[in-house]
């Protein structure tokens with residue numbers, strides 16, 4: 001779990017950053033703040049990108065990385081605005097996006113997530129593809145507000161539309177549209193490390209990823225700033241390229257399946273070879289295969 005991979009986009013990604021890993025040394029992690037607009041920022045550390053909205057109503061964050069980073073994250077947030085964190089919106093249940101929930105929940109922040117993400121958090125989470133096990137979340141870490149399709153927050157002069165994307169990266173994904181500022185946080189429906197992880201055993205699917213990407217594209221225009229689950233700020237054009245990659249891979253794998261090819265044969269045919277990957281390609285192919293088999 002400690003191996004480093006260099007993706008084609010030049011970002012060093014640790015496999016451990018996908019999920020909670022006891023082996024990770026968080027002491028060396030630095031939280032870097034990126035300014036997106038006058039009141040919207042992202043925090044880069046270890047784990048998913050944290051989106052931040054600041055203003056007179058207090059701070060709202062989207063995702064909170066791993067628990068051992070909470071103090072550093074709080075320090076970075078204080079430097080932006082002295083007001084407390086009032087809301088934490090989780091894009092999904094994975095530990096690299098919700099691991100800090102307990103620390104923010106104890107401080108009084110209200111955690112918001114899609115219904116399915118909350119129910120995943122109430123039991124042990126095991127991700128076989130990465131042999132990653134996270135115990136059931138303690139009370140303070142659990143979302144106190146959930147939604148099925150969408151919920152809207154009106155804070156700091158911004159309309160924050162939190163929208164469910166069904167069966168994409170997981171079965172509890174949310175994307176967040178900052179309407180006035182024209183900024184979208186995509187969670188892990190869109191990532192920039194190449195082949196995405198599709199958590200098929202927890203409700204993810206290739207078709208949901210494509211549909212979810214279409215939903216984000218439909219919200220965006222040429223000047224929309226897109227915060228991916230992992231990686232640097234993107235544009236609608238980047239998202240269109242990502243969608244094309246997903247569609248190409250879906251067609252290749254579905255095409256081979258319709259010709260009666262076995263999973264082993266499909267893996268051997270290297271359908272993903274021209275795209276960067278930060279984890280074993282056979283994992284990606286298997287997850288797509290399993291989601292198409294259903």
Ligand SMILES: [Zn+2]
Nearest residue numbers: 092094169188
């Ligand atoms: Zn994830």
